[in-house]
Amino acid sequence: MKSIPSKQSTENFVKDIRRKTRRLFTSEQKILIVMEAIRGETSVAEICRKHGIHQTQFYKWNKEFLEAGKKRLSGDITREATSDEVSDLRKENQKLKEMVADLMLRYDIVKKSLTILE
Structure with missing residues (x-):
């Protein structure tokens, strides 16, 4: 019977803890964070540190925010x-x-x- 290496089980343990303690942001919180960056008063890095998020996460939210705006504005062309x-x-x-x-x-x-x- 093979035993699982302790390094592997330790990594899984840490990943499980991170997954369970991950912060979930509401859509309103995401919008406020993206809008804070759009205002340009502080850098993206500072905003990410302030809110405890990674910059890639911020840029993902930013892209989603802009795509949603573009999609909504394109609705002006194809009027409902x-x-x-x-x-x-x-x-x-x-x-x-x-x-x-x-x-x-x-x-x-x-x-x-x-x-x-x-």
């Missing part, structure tokens, strides 16, 4: 429908469905009358 427009489209859709049902009924009647004549 208002509730009035949606209700109008639903009414039009219902009318079209009724028309299709009526045409199908008429088609069936004509088809049956033609088979009777034959």
Whole structure:
């Protein structure tokens, strides 16, 4: 039976402790930290030290923040429908469905009358 080297188990133990004691930031906290850097009053390194985060984590949040803003602003180009427009489209859709049902009924009647004549 092989025993696990003590170095490996020690590393796993430390990783488990770090994983369990990891700080979780709310989205509001992340936004405030990113906005603090955008203001440019202090350096990113100072902000990261102040909040106890690694710079790569900060840059990941910054990228996500900017991508979300870009995605939201691109919504101005592809405008979303208002509730009035949606209700109008639903009414039009219902009318079209009724028309299709009526045409199908008429088609069936004509088809049956033609088979009777034959």
